[in-house]
Amino acid sequence: MLEVSPAIFWLISAVVIGSALAVVLSKNIVHSALFLVVSFIAVAGVYALLGVDFIAAVQILVYAGAIAILLVFGIMLTKRGDMRDTNLFNQYKYLGLFVSVAFLAVTVYMISLSDLPAVTGEMGSVIRLIAIDLFGNFVIPFESAAILLLVAMVGAVMLARGGNKEQ
């Protein structure tokens, strides 16, 4: 099951990397948001390649569905009129590039040094494994995550509501 065709992996990786680069390099922030959706869906393809269909579905639902729409809403509510040149670099363009490339070089070097065991264990039903862990060993973090979502929702509503100016 792990023996995916290399061509599919390279294709999906090229889409992930290319759209992620387009997110950062695009000068129009609406284009950035659209490429972000492409990147999220391609990452869901990576999960599908790994055989983890549940995470792929959650990725498409939550990231490409909810988070991207929230970001587009944010863009639409904070920008007026012309969208050109709405997504420029700040003064750290070259310094940030240097730090990023240095970090990437170190990381890739460490990955190439490390001796990674290639265990190709067969995996049963992913959803069954996830459910056993999520509602067994991790039930307290699961409930905490639910409370976190509630608190974030209330906080976002309170922050974006507009204060007491109108009252």
Next chain:
Amino acid sequence: MTGIGLEHYLILAALVFTIGFYGAVAKKNAIAVLMGVELMLNAVNINMVAFNRFLNADVAMGFVFAIFVIVVAASEVAVGLAIIMKIYRERLVTNVDDIDWLKW
């Protein structure tokens, strides 16, 4: 060209993380910074799922943590956008260089 191993996924995740980091550090628009953070969280998720899949496929701990990362990312982007919108309403800016009122 042999099969695709764990290191391919790790390098893919490192590339996505680096691109997201660059976007989070070097962009002017606060929403673009949030997009960079989302890319970084995606890269972390790729790492978790790949490690779980290749190193120990009998347990689902990495998958569960990937789900928790997705939950935290969703709440983070909701609160972050609410803060950005509040700042925009007060000061009409979304440029992170202009949001420096805490600086003395």
